[in-house]
Amino acid sequence: MKLEFVRELVASEKTKIVLLVLDGLGGLPRVAGGLTELETAHTPNLDDLAARGICGLHQPVGFGITPGSGPSHLALFGYDPFEYQVGRGVLSALGIGFELRPLDVAARGNFSLVDEQGLIVDRRAGRIPSAKNEELCALLRRIDLPGVELWVETVKEYRLLLVLRGEGLSPEVEDTDPQAVGVRPLEPVANAPQAKETARLVGQFLDRAGAILVDHHPANMVLLRGFSSRPRWPSFQDVFGLKAAAIASYPMYRGVAQLVGMEALETGPTLRDRFDTLRARWEDYDFFFLHVKRIDSAGEDGDFERKVGLIEEVDGLLPDLLDMRPDVLLVTGDHSTPARLRSHSWHPVPTILWSEHCRPDGVDRFGERACIGGGLGPRIPATELMPLAVANALRLSKFGA
């Protein structure tokens, strides 16, 4: 459903919606013919919720598409990730919790290695450790450009973030990373007249960076891509009429939630902390996005058993959440992270939507196979879950007479 359209129908109500995201929830059987992580887990509370709710599997972005965390969360928030794209620079800033201001220009950078002719030998500088990255970023921070403030921040290993802040900047600058070896880094070129000054400043930065790094093999150059500014999108409040809070500890998820106008609440590192924060702030918001990261991490580590255990841990906390009496509870993942693949994947994600007004479907078990037979269907677009949740909260008025 187009956001512009949903917005027209939104009505004011007191009902509360909770979106519980078990990051990387979907899985695969460890061996052919076996059970997935979720199917293996003992989840009496989730099974009971499945029986009382409507189930299905959502497709984060599209058939066969493995999403990153940014697009997959935007989709869950109802924002079509093809229409609402975030530049790599902005994503890097979100990932490390850098608070971009509206007119800042951010770029994702790679430390890289060039030879004596200036040709790129290694785009990732031999994957230097993060500690080395921090050392080099400290050196680059000495660069001073006229009229702008500059940030050079470590992301991880060979990856860094560059942010320019000042008057009259524009993100319409081409990548300097040619994404190939054996060629020179590209010059920063303005895509639009208003970006000429920005491109010139970026050129100055890269010249000085090259001079500073010249003896720091294998990290003697910086390549930049994804120049971007914080997007200006319709907010969650505007679109869905919901005052929304994010309860997440990782910067990336807090950042994506903030991009759509959610407030990122202070919370502790444990799952228990996040549920406590939810209870403490229950009266202050209409919508809560509660994020559980470690299930995805277990999947990425290929640790099937740990992923099973973490799902069971969430199951054990579910009664606390139900005890707060949400009007609508949506339990799902942002994408699948099968331990067997050790990475995000394209598989659809088990989903329960519960409200007093949903139409139960006979599914009485929360698992990939069971959800196929659910009333949401086996491939509901992730972006459609929010309109459904808002409808179940009785917050959408009738379309047409």
Next chain:
Amino acid sequence: MKLEFVRELVASEKTKIVLLVLDGLGGLPRVAGGLTELETAHTPNLDDLAARGICGLHQPVGFGITPGSGPSHLALFGYDPFEYQVGRGVLSALGIGFELRPLDVAARGNFSLVDEQGLIVDRRAGRIPSAKNEELCALLRRIDLPGVELWVETVKEYRLLLVLRGEGLSPEVEDTDPQAVGVRPLEPVANAPQAKETARLVGQFLDRAGAILVDHHPANMVLLRGFSSRPRWPSFQDVFGLKAAAIASYPMYRGVAQLVGMEALETGPTLRDRFDTLRARWEDYDFFFLHVKRIDSAGEDGDFERKVGLIEEVDGLLPDLLDMRPDVLLVTGDHSTPARLRSHSWHPVPTILWSEHCRPDGVDRFGERACIGGGLGPRIPATELMPLAVANALRLSKFGA
């Protein structure tokens, strides 16, 4: 499927299609864990049809969207209700059976209350009874505008219909209803140069209406919105190659059917009457839209038992319909009206498509849960049912060589 595309493939045939719409068919369990209205009903004939046909649930407009009767019927007729929108003025005219001519301009009106400063106090005039409305409309009919004919018609309670007929009118006029209290009604403003004269005439009408109503507290003003003219759409005959008839007694449904070029047949008030009309006119048309309103009314009244009984009544008449030997029979609702919600809702609607050429799917019971497992899927867009019905009537030729 885009209508332009279907149109290209339509072939001439003698086959007949019947679309039987049980208005508001979809429901919800009365209590958690229970059965819906349709699941409760004893429907041996529909169950048998389900077993021989292909089943599923259609989604009238979109995920979470509760449709009004206009959009939901347009969708069943194959017309995407986002693309084919009807103005409120036109919908009001359809609702009371006012036969709009192609160039008429219609607006939906509210009797309302303004204070001595002219500020709106109540947009609905204390919800005056329809009898009072009729009295006031009779007074307003005395208004005479130069060069145009004028109709002022009671819709219901505080709602009225205004129609202007004459040369050179245009519906491009802004609402005068500000949809807020404590402010003045808006002036009728032309959105386009060709609407200037219409806006001026509407302004004159409102001035005189204000003068006539001045002592008729709480209905001393008229607010207008949704200026619109009868849309010019591709007809059902053009798109699907079907000579189509509507057998419905309520003006709204007859009107929407007429908008897509169906002929609205004279029929009596009972269900039996409608089946008799079908039999009497069987040879004259390729397509029949047969509408059963009272199931929706029972839902709106919150009367679960009555809704069950009416579904059973339709089931009892089904053999008569089958006896006429339609080539394709589509049985569904236009939307859900769960007795528990006492209103239209966003839930998908149980559907059976039967023809000699459909591929049965193992569903042998007509009910919300049973249909989830059907071959049409749990969320087929309502607009796709007509192309499927036409295909099953062997009226669509091959796409491509």
